[in-house]
Amino acid sequence: MNIYADTLTIQASLTEKGDALIFGADASGYAPGLLVKQRLFARHEPSFYGTELEIEKLRDELELVVLPAEMVVSFFADPGLLPMHVTWQLEGDAARLAAFAPALRRGIAERRFVPSFEAYKAGKLRWTWDVEALDATSRRALRALADGGTDKPGVYNEETEDGERADAAFLAGLGAAFSAAVFQSHYDTEAAAADLRRDFPLLFAHDRAAAAAGLDERGWLVAAGWRADTLPFRPLLQLQEPDGAESDGWRLALMLQDKLEPANLAPIRLAANGEAYGTWPSDWTPHVRERSSAWLTHLRASLPEDRMAGSPADVLNAPLLNDDAWRFLTADSQRLMASGWQVLLPGWWEEASRKKPRLRAKVRPDEGKGEEKRTGGGRSFFGLDALIEFDWRLSIGEADLSEEEFRELVARGERLVRFRDQWVPLDPALLAQIRKAMAGVDPRRGLSFQDVLQMHLHSNRSDSMLASAGKDGLSGAEGNGEDDVELEVDVELNAHLTTVVGQLTQQTDWPSVPVPPTLRAELRSYQQSGFSWLAFLRRFGIGAVLADDMGLGKTIQFITYLLHVAEEAPANGGRRPALLICPTSVLGNWQKEVRRFAPSLRIMLHYGGKRLGGDAFYEEAAEADLVLTSYATSTLDQELLGGYTWSAICLDEAQNIKNAGTKQAIAVKSFPARHRIALTGTPIENKLAELWSIYDFTNPGYLGTARVFAERFSQAIERERDKERTQELQRLVKPFMLRRKKKDPNIMLDLPDKNEMKTYINLTGEQSALYEQTVKELMDEVKKLEGIQRKAAILSALTRLKQLCDHPVLFTKEAVPVPEDEREEAAESAMLIGRSAKLERLLDLVKELRDEGERCLIFTQYIGMGEMLQRVIARELGEPVLYLHGGSSKTARDRMIEQFQSRELPATEQPNVFILSIKAGGVGLNLTAANHVFHFDRWWNPAVENQATDRAYRMGQTRDVQVHKFISLGTLEERIDEMLESKQQLSDDVITSSEGWITELSTDALRDLFTLRRDWSQG
DSSP states (O other), X not given: OOOOSEEEEEEEEEOXXXXXXXXXXXXXXXXXXXXXXXXXXXXXXXXXXXXXXXXXXXXXXXXXXXXXXXXXXXXXXXXXXXXXXXXXXXXXXXXXXXXHHHHHHHHHHTTOEEEOHHHHHTTOOOEEEOGGXXXXXXXXXXXXXXXXXXXXXXXXXXXXXXXXXXXXXHHHHHHHHHHHHHHHHHXXXXXXXXXXXXHOGGGGOSSHHXXXXXXXXXXXXXXXXXXXXXXXXXXXXXXXXXXXXXXXXXXXXXXXXXXXXXXXXXXXXXXXXXXXXEOOOGGGHHHHHHHHHHHHHHHHHHSOXXXXXXXXXXXXXXXXXXXXXXXXXXXXXXXXXXXXXXXXXOHHHHHHHHSOOEEEEXXXXXXXXXXXXXXXXXXXXXXXXXXXXXXXXXXXXXXXXXXXXXXHHHHTTOSEEXXXXXXXXXXXXXXXXXXXXXXXXXXXXXXXXXXXXXXXXXXXXXXXXXXXXXXXXXXXXXXXXXXXXXXXXXXXXXXXXXXXXXXHHHSSOSOOOOOOTXXXXXXXHHHHHHHHHHHHHHHTTOOEEEOOOTTSOHHHHHHHXXXXXXXXXXXXXXXXXXXXXXXXXXXXXXXXXXXXXXXXXXXXXEOSTTOOOXXXXXXXXXXXXXXXXXXXXXXXXXXXXXXXXXXXXXXXXXXXXXSTTSHHHHHHHXXXXXXXXXXXSOSOSSOHHHXXXXXXXXXXXXXXXXXXXXXXXXXXXXXXXXXXXHXXXXXXXXXXXXXXXXXXXXXXXXXXXXXXXEEEEOOOHHHHHHHHHHHHHHHHHHTTOXXXXXXXXXXXXXXXXXXXXXXXXXXXXXXXXXXXXXXXXXXHHXXXXXXXXXXXXXXXHHHHHHHTTOOEEEEESOHHHHHHHHHHHHHHHTSOEEEEOTTOOHHHHHHHHHHHHOSOSOXXXXXXXXXXXXXXXXXXXXXXXXXXXXXXXXXXXXXXXXXXXXXXXXXXXXXXXXXXXXXXXXXHHHHHHHXXXXXXXXXXXXXXXXXXXXXXXXXXXXXXXXXXXXXXXXX
């Protein structure tokens, strides 16, 4: 019984690129291309069973299936790929392919292939089969094809000129298909391609014609490293330096190096006719005679003509001047090595090439001790602007030069200069960089301490005495093309500055300062260390950022610092007040804390409508140790406060100047002071520009201008997550920032645990409907808007949707009637609770914790929500509920804090629930009476949320703190939570981003962010 459904005859033609054009025929004529593709490739997985193959129409009745070159060998090598239900007949080139392909596929699998010499000379990298590795039948058949013979498998063309051309075309196509298959099998990944470039660089030589000149295929494969070299020696070129003052110059010499004893070199002379002369082992002679002519051809192709201008008896014997030797060292030798030659250069050149030139500013022995000098009975401030005298030193290779010696060598106008019995290479590009670096700093003026410190901090070296600024440091060198030499500019510190810089950068070795006896508190060890650090930086007039976690006692550390400054005042020209600027909400707290811990300090409060001005202010301030004011007042009184040089200026909650362009930031930065301190638990809230602004206050100019900082760090870190730039910024920031966290092992606070939990809540049916309607309207709107209008629409929608997740009343802006009696009040409360699942869940949790006698803080960013929470919770609990927001007066704030922290009020008067606006109550408050914290709606920044939580989780807290974060399921709140999770990690790396990214999203991405997930919503 015949199991075959039909018979197909398959023919193929190879293109010059190696693709196979396949067509089929049956008894009725040419078969449709689709039929051939479906049947012939039914088992061919690489082409996804033929579905990925294209069909080309040659003429109306003939359709060709195109099999890509890389698949040709493997397909025709495997007859098992042909489906059994068809009788197959291969004719013409298809039959030839089926005959040759198995051997070629084995060669590819066993890596028996070589780069094509002919293709290389044409500037291409192709692969061809290793003829020696093929079976005898395949070798004869391929040789016959190449010679136009008749020994061919399959069906053959007649011995005509057309037949020979067809054979040549087939052979070329087969070679292209083989090469494509090799690339796909062995070099189709970046890693594999990189390995090939590294292991066989000659294959990728820039001048391939020169690299192949004078070589046959075997010699070229040996030079490329593809074939083993069976010669007992290797030819190489050696540059010989002048051997003394009477020498007539540098010379090139052709040498034969013994492979078994590489130290044995036999010099030979190469004549213009290609003959070689010299003394070598007798068994080398046949090889030398065979190859010397090829060496000459190869050298002439690889070297400039004037390098081969010696005598007819020795083409290389012409002496070289210093500039000629320089050209050989820097250019000719590279060209020779790229062409496959081995080159032996002087040992000192290898050392000079390996060791980068270094320009070094050597600080003079007594520099940097300015802070210990006495002027007018007081200690002078050193500061980042203090000038330090230095001398230039230059290291090139093994030579160490003074500035004077360097200038003398340059004056000779040579590129290779003999100095102290050693050769010194003077690269013109290097000289230009050195001149530019030296011109950038006047040694008579000196370097600033800031320059010295930045040069040290830019370095990645472990050697603390030397610090490289590289291309971006002092030199400011610009590239000059391929001949650029990377110049390192170092600073060599003297013993004194080595100690000072070590203390700054290690943050463990600064001198311990005795705690003033007038302090009425016992400092923890880390607090005493922090106070000593502030005092240490004050000695140098260097600004400080004390960025300890909230609750670690930044206040007590600064108060101790103030007492220390007051004690030292007589030795420094008399007492002078410090200025403390803080948020209005914590002015009262500062007054109480200073009076509690340092009653000897005289405090002046500059705040309110009755504050002093003019001379009256200055007279009063002169009698004080500390002047307290708010950010708002300091902006209003900028001229008044700026007319006095303060002993120190301290910014509490320094993130208030994170936006450098605000009037508030500009004002406080303008106030003159001997020392500047920033206190903040969040030096970065949203972006790196905030960190720059704080440093621009503490140490103006240290991180450059805002534009330079943004170009160097902001984009590289925030967008590209550049690790090197991140580490560089961390090195620059660290000496002037002290940041300890509650859970640091050396802090040992013994704080109770903080347990954070997320409470996921469904929307009500009303909320779901309003949410979806709002998102639809937004999507329709953003399609029509562009630029600032589009951003404004998105930000407006964000706020509305977040308010809707809290409560529909915030979204609809509907008026809630004021109840007239208790019954109406209860009905109104029930109505409000029933419309918001968040509010209902909050009440359940608050009631539960109140039954256990515990207190809580509730944070919300919307005043309307805070008012509603206060009204409903007070009604449901039957007890007073506090609410602190931005409109609360200072007096009211102080009273509310005291009430909440109290343990002595009657039960009917004692507030146990404190609702706070996250902006007004998120910083500077001590509310440890609470051990539950609720974030009713989420803030954009995890650092801000953590600040708010730390109102309860701080020193003085004795119970575990439970943090509840409310999230409306399926809404943008859930997406924001995902963002905050990743953002917290960025904040830990001193990197964050803001919500502005949302306004840049595409419409599709916005839809994905906002759209309500139906599986989580109700209704």
